[in-house]
Every structure is written in structure tokens, then in C-alpha cells.
Amino acid sequence: MQVYENLVDAVNDLRQKGFTTDFHLAFDAIQCKLSGVNLSPNEFEIVAHHRFEANTDPDDSSVLYVIQSKDGKMKGTLISAYGIYADAASDEMIQKLSVHK
Secondary structure: OOOOOOHHHHHHHHHHOOOOEEEEEOEOOEEEOOOOEEEOHHHEEEEEEEEEOOOOOHHHOEEEEEEEEOOOOOEEEEEEEOHHHOOOEOHHHHHHHHOOO
């Protein structure tokens, strides 16, 4: 797995590698707001993940998930804060994402 110095470098590199969809957590699915497509946990795979911790404030930490739909049509990233700012998610989604935290 490639190691990145920071979140911006990781996202830029992954976009160049074809991971261009910006996914957002939508409780029981991940969503591409641009297209309106929702993928449930059984419709995507986490290809890789990268954890970034802020040097000055631990509450600014995040995890970058590199995601591909199982049908191979969508590739993108999901940035998720953790700690105090963690997103609300279903039990199934938490289980899928926590395997990689």
C-alpha cells in the first residue's frame, strides 16, 4: 500500500489513478451527490484506506477510503472524520468501514 504524507496528496494521486468519484456517507450507503447514485455496503469494496492524524489537534484526524463498486463502474474516495466529528452510520456500514480503520 502506498504511503501518503497528507490527505491532499493522497486524493490528488488517487484521482490520477482513476478514483474520481467523491463519495459521502449517507447512513446506510455511500453516495455520489453529483450522480445521485447510492451504494449499499454489499455493492462496493474498500480497495485501500489511509489514516491521517493532525499534528496539532487529534479531533482533526480522518480516514481516506479508496472505494470501487463491485460492478467496476465507479471508483472513488470517501473521507471520514473520526472521533468527535464521526459521521452517523448504520451498523452494517460501521462494520464495513471499521474493518479498515
